[in-house]
Amino acid sequence: xxxxxxxxxxxxxxxxxxxxxxxxxxxxxxxxxxxxxxxxxxxxxxxxxxxxxxxxxxxxxxxxxxxxxxxxxxxxxxxxxxxxxxxxxxxxxxxx
Numbered sequence: 001x002x003x004x005x006x007x008x009x010x011x012x013x014x015x016x017x018x019x020x021x022x023x024x025x026x027x028x029x030x031x032x033x034x035x036x037x038x039x040x041x042x043x044x045x046x047x048x049x050x051x052x053x054x055x056x057x058x059x060x061x062x063x064x065x066x067x068x069x070x071x072x073x074x075x076x077x078x079x080x081x082x083x084x085x086x087x088x089x090x091x092x093x094x095x096x
Contacts, residue, residue: 002029002054006036009046023057 002021007014021029033050040047 001057002026002052004029004033004036004050004052006050007048009048014048026054 001023002025003018004021005016005018008017019029019032021032029052033052036045036047036050039045040050
């Protein structure tokens with residue numbers, strides 16, 4: 001699924017707009033974004049902040065890792081990389 005979002009200037013501020021597209025309609029979403037950008041460039045509409053978001057409804061597993069299972073073993077740093085303070089010293093680097 002894809003959603004195109006944009007802001008359009010109005011008398012009392014900006015109004016948010018959006019248009020949804022199906023999971024097989026990425027090309028249509030990109031064409032629509034280009035139509036908005038063309039209207040923006042030509043000054044036909046006071047549009048700003050054109051963006052697209054996507055979500056895969058068929059993804060494997062739940063998004064995020066708020067409640068990981070007991071076997072989930074993720075670490076922020078690789079074991080052979082220097083930590084932040086050590087990173088300032090070029091002698092702490094090896095050829096990887």
